[in-house]
Amino acid sequence: MLRYIEFVVSRLFGTGVDTLVLWLCSTYVFDTYWGDYVVSPIISFEFAVMSNFLCSYCWIWKSRIDNRCAADFWRRFAVFNVSSALGFLVKMLFLLLFEKIFGWSVVWCNLAALLISGLFNYFMAEAVVFGKKAIIKVRK
Structure with missing residues (x-):
């Protein structure tokens, strides 16, 4: 149960990372529909995946590595x-x-x-x- 709670907490953090990167990309990097609605979400998704993986690798499942x-x-x-x-x-x-x-x-x-x-x-x-x-x- 504790591992699942840690998982949920890490995913909430990942959601924050995703949202922040999406906002930064769509506000400061891209200025087209394609950039804002296709490229930015892909970039923000990958940043969230990396942050979620780091939490998983270094915290949640570290004892299994x-x-x-x-x-x-x-x-x-x-x-x-x-x-x-x-x-x-x-x-x-x-x-x-x-x-x-x-x-x-x-x-x-x-x-x-x-x-x-x-x-x-x-x-x-x-x-x-x-x-x-x-x-x-x-x-x-």
């Missing part, structure tokens, strides 16, 4: 990044599904979808990225 090295870090990050992108797709799927079924506003659909995608992301981190029998193996 035996061989800390650059190769281990980047391999785990690659898998984490893919799982985060899948989590984003899960969120979007449920957001759109809830809108179709219930007709809720996008904010309520997003919050409900975040609950489901959050569980998906936690499971992926717990079982795949940082699991006791994780698929990531680094040669010594």
Whole structure:
């Protein structure tokens, strides 16, 4: 239970990072629709993924990492990044599904979808990225 609470706290921090980077990019870096609504969200998503990964690697699942090295870090990050992108797709799927079924506003659909995608992301981190029998193996 404590690990899940730490996970939620780290994701709230990641949401703050995402929002800040999105605001900075759309306010100071880009001045076109494509930059503001496509490129900026991609950049902010990756910053959030990196901050979430750092929290996971250095705090939440640190006791499960035996061989800390650059190769281990980047391999785990690659898998984490893919799982985060899948989590984003899960969120979007449920957001759109809830809108179709219930007709809720996008904010309520997003919050409900975040609950489901959050569980998906936690499971992926717990079982795949940082699991006791994780698929990531680094040669010594």
